[in-house]
Amino acid sequence: MAVLYGGIEAGGTKFVCAVGTGPEDIRAETRFPTTSPQETIARAVRFFQEQQEHLGEPLTAIGIASFGPVDLIPGSATYGYITATPKPGWQNVDLLGEVRRGLEVPVGFDTDVNGAALAEGRWGAAQGLDTFIYLTVGTGIGGGGMVGGRLIHGMLHPEMGHIRIPHDREKDPFAGCCPFHGDCLEGLACGPAIEQRWGARGETLPPDHPAWALEAHYLALALANFVCTLSPQRIILGGGVMNQRHLFPLIRREVQELLNGYIPTPQILQDIDAYIVPPALGDRAGILGAIALAEFASR
Ligand code: ZN
Numbered sequence: 229m230a231v232l233y234g235g236i237e238a239g240g241t242k243f244v245c246a247v248g249t250g251p252e253d254i255r256a257e258t259r260f261p262t263t264s265p266q267e268t269i270a271r272a273v274r275f276f277q278e279q280q281e282h283l284g285e286p287l288t289a290i291g292i293a294s295f296g297p298v299d300l301i302p303g304s305a306t307y308g309y310i311t312a313t314p315k316p317g318w319q320n321v322d323l324l325g326e327v328r329r330g331l332e333v334p335v336g337f338d339t340d341v342n343g344a345a346l347a348e349g350r351w352g353a354a355q356g357l358d359t360f361i362y363l364t365v366g367t368g369i370g371g372g373g374m375v376g377g378r379l380i381h382g383m384l385h386p387e388m389g390h391i392r393i394p395h396d397r398e399k400d401p402f403a404g405c406c407p408f409h410g411d412c413l414e415g416l417a418c419g420p421a422i423e424q425r426w427g428a429r430g431e432t433l434p435p436d437h438p439a440w441a442l443e444a445h446y447l448a449l450a451l452a453n454f455v456c457t458l459s460p461q462r463i464i465l466g467g468g469v470m471n472q473r474h475l476f477p478l479i480r481r482e483v484q485e486l487l488n489g490y491i492p493t494p495q496i497l498q499d500i501d502a503y504i505v506p507p508a509l510g511d512r513a514g515i516l517g518a519i520a521l522a523e524f525a526s527r
Contacts, residue, residue, distance in 0.1 A: 291521025293343025343517025
């Protein structure tokens with residue numbers, strides 16, 4: 229039997245489903261908007277059923293990289309569920325169970341950011357490393373990664389976007405847009421925060437606009453915290469906001485200034501250009517993450 233995986237990148241606005249084994253080998257792919265859970269999950273299951281009929285054999289495994297929050301605790305009654313999401317209709321949805329019942333193959337399940345981190349570790353910017361993080365800065369901010377070669381789970385899963393960072397309200401009176409915390413990292417630095425603070429979408433602001441120094445400042449504060457807590461060997465920054473590539477040098481310089489020589493590693497002191505990097509897989513990290521989760525599940 230040929231080894232072939234299915235991947236579901238389950239996003240709040242769209243689902244991407246693909247069949248393949250890695251970045252150089254995607255055999256089929258489809259994408260569709262995220263509507264009701266019933267309709268959306270059924271569409272994903274149907275895609276893989278058709279692929280299996282076409283192949284004449286079942287897929288080896290399926291991986292799901294999902295928006296969250298999700299329940300990742302094995303043995304929990306709601307393991308594999310999307311839980312307290314603000315997305316209407318998607319609270320307490322048994323995403324993993326529906327896919328498993330529809331396809332009857334092993335199914336791997338994790339957060340979208342842990343999936344993307346796994347893919348970057350397998351094929352991208354974190355190859356050969358066992359401790360690294362992947363932070364996405366877009367509509368929201370989320371982080372995943374590995375510590376000691378294992379995806380970070382713990383009590384629930386990390387919510388790196390919701391850490392608290394210093395907020396000088398005289399310099400930046402914007403109150404923040406996180407519905408739970410106001411001015412947490414996501415509330416101050418996600419794409420919608422940029423748009424609400426400056427009254428224009430980030431991609432319309434020129435590189436010398438003050439929005440970017442402030443954005444780099446908030447992200448650098450967060451990264452300095454992650455460097456001190458997890459000691460990652462590399463930090464990958466993805467998501468729509470990070471398509472503003474001029475942010476990278478600003479962030480790197482400010483991380484060095486914030487750490488102030490205290491972390492005396494070559495990565496921070498000399499090679500920071502290779503330490504804080506964009507994803508090597510670009511916007512393919514999501515769906516490749518799902519494929520990597522399938523590969524992981526089949527072991
Ligand atoms: Zn928050």
